[in-house]
Amino acid sequence: MFEQRTLSRRERERLIHRQEILDAALELFAQKGFYNVTMKEIAERAEFAVGTLYKFFQSKQHLYKSLILERTIHFHNTLINVLDEEMDDPLEQIEKFIMTKMGLLGKHIAIIRLYFTEIYRVNPTIKADLEAELTRMRREFRTKLSALMERAINAGLIRRSDPMHMAMALDGLMKGFVFGYLEESFGKDPSEIDYEKLEKLFAEDYAKTVREVFFKGALASTAA
Amino acid sequence: MFEQRTLSRRERERLIHRQEILDAALELFAQKGFYNVTMKEIAERAEFAVGTLYKFFQSKQHLYKSLILERTIHFHNTLINVLDEEMDDPLEQIEKFIMTKMGLLGKHIAIIRLYFTEIYRVNPTIKADLEAELTRMRREFRTKLSALMERAINAGLIRRSDPMHMAMALDGLMKGFVFGYLEESFGKDPSEIDYEKLEKLFAEDYAKTVREVFFKGALASTAA
Amino acid sequence: MFEQRTLSRRERERLIHRQEILDAALELFAQKGFYNVTMKEIAERAEFAVGTLYKFFQSKQHLYKSLILERTIHFHNTLINVLDEEMDDPLEQIEKFIMTKMGLLGKHIAIIRLYFTEIYRVNPTIKADLEAELTRMRREFRTKLSALMERAINAGLIRRSDPMHMAMALDGLMKGFVFGYLEESFGKDPSEIDYEKLEKLFAEDYAKTVREVFFKGALASTAA
Amino acid sequence: MFEQRTLSRRERERLIHRQEILDAALELFAQKGFYNVTMKEIAERAEFAVGTLYKFFQSKQHLYKSLILERTIHFHNTLINVLDEEMDDPLEQIEKFIMTKMGLLGKHIAIIRLYFTEIYRVNPTIKADLEAELTRMRREFRTKLSALMERAINAGLIRRSDPMHMAMALDGLMKGFVFGYLEESFGKDPSEIDYEKLEKLFAEDYAKTVREVFFKGALASTAA
């Protein structure tokens, strides 16, 4: 009966190995980009032979797809959980959303950079698959963030405005910090990046600015 | 200015051919990414032979570097011109800056996407070269936008705050719309994109939201 | 003969398993050729794991060698038995030989095709082994068929001629039908071949033509 | 006007190079089989770089297809020319056909062996293409040889019989000698084969036996 829940040793090991490969791939892809990483390199970092990679993933592109998808889903679910919470105060929920997302962004810069380095001319089936899934997630996200804005507007907490535009503005503001950071980091040696500091930067400094600008705007008069 | 006259026909033609190659390369790179475009393809679209490309650019990477750099410089100069103008009203200048940048973003999505699809493991010399130049421009830009913010703060037009943070917030807000758009466009066939509509979208709708949110913020109370 | 009794259950099972592997291999090799069949495929069809195949055969090439050899020996022995029979009428014996061989050919097209799709660059030892054995059999076969022809010639039943040439002609005539058939079947999906019909075709129609042409020739005058 | 007939130097060189590649490939394939020859080997023997091979042929399989097809067409056309001649004496024409085919067989053993070493699991489009062409040729050949037999039968020169069976018997008899030879040659080192002697063997000895057996049959009585 409960064997269904309990994976066999074999199966458990397989999953661990799969994760090890994905972890190695993420590090390398994020550092050097999809086309500058060889399967051999991934294998070496994951401490397997090339052939083993192909036991887990049909091709380099499938590996990439799995990587993007699995990490994105985690990211997505965390945010959707916040948006799905039933909180009485929409502003508080928006704040929580900001804090959560900024925390994630600072922690997962690697996968975000990867996410924006699409592989065109990818096997069409893979691309379609990946896109379908991502589109579904983006739509859900947009809808729910927009709904939260609408709740805030209807509660008179946020200015009358198109809730979707507000959602885009808030999300764009946060994304903007990520790309500002990525731009800055182009020149840096990836091994020199202080990930702890980075996380803190996003979770504290950047998050604070996002909240202030988003809520209060920049004008002095509005602060009055 | 007047150097144009001193160019011989030969030299003028050379420059035109160079531009044709860069234009062809930009279209292809933006559509398919650096690694999915071959020198042969670029040559064909530019209506030259492969060998000819190498008369103008040492390597594919040098071509890419020139492309990024020249387009970025144009982009950069346009914005710097706005920031360098001596206007009496800082808010008006910020507004002009927003309108100008949003106009540029909508018009040059291709090169922006390319700019963020870096080529790592690029020949180190090239990378260093490119980075040095880009860093110089970014620094200049940040400094000048920050200075504008400071002028606005000192004039009591914008809330007391770190001018650099304000600069990052404004710029991030605009960048955020670009990446929101890019994310949306992943699934689309590049040939189906309506560039006129896109330009208008950025110059009008998105620009409006940027201005509203940046200046007034989202809170209902602040609008009072 | 009686060794069969002395085999332990273990040993008997081993032999059965070995046969199952060889059967699976023959089907696959005949269908797709040596280089298009993987050990994994053979293992799956034989319902064993890959590792098990290596308990029975040192390598893929050894497996192939065993397959060719064992099947060829069966084929060979059947024909030799006919040639070794002590029959009074050489013509009758030739007829029996034709019928037997045509029956075998129609029944074992698969192994024949395989036999002609040699693996060159095979491990030299294997090749030498296989060749030595095959050469021995071919020599025995040729000698005995030739002897039969000689008996027929000496009995005045067959035209004075080189017995070896007559042997080659008869055997060639039969082989010719096989390759005529193989040529025809290239375009066909192997799963669509009607093996029963094929067997009948060889045993009846083709065999009849072989007998007529071999014995009587084509000329009208000779039939008179 | 006549430029159409006159190939440019470039084009002429291209054709020569193409032929050199096909020649190198034939030698190697015939010696070692499709799967035991690497593109690198072919390139080396043809004195080109691997990349160059791909300028002429899309893939190894396309190269193989071109090889088979072009050589087969030559072979085919030579025979069809004989069958299409308008000769008064059908028997004379059959004799000429035998001599021509035996001459070709002895001269082109390599391509024949290759022709029977099909590549299954070949790209389906290639296979279909190749098969369609081969089937068309086989059909034409069979029809024309059969028609010749019919003419001979109607002229009372050959026994009343199914012309198609007679055609198959004659062709099979000749093919049989080829496979008899191939079987014999398995064990030999390909470099040791005396091609001149081989050609003579087919054109003289074997051809003589074919004619005798096919026309007169083996029976002593028929020779009377």
Added chain:
DNA sequence: AATGAATGAGGGTTCATTCAT
């Protein structure tokens, strides 16, 4: 004996770059 995950050498193919014309 049986299993099947792991190995890694080897082959097909691509494409940036060169160079003779």
Added chain:
DNA sequence: CATGAATGAACCCTCATTCAT
């Protein structure tokens, strides 16, 4: 300058074989 055929290093992927369980 312009051309494009030729080059060959490098990469993705396959699959025969091994070995710990």
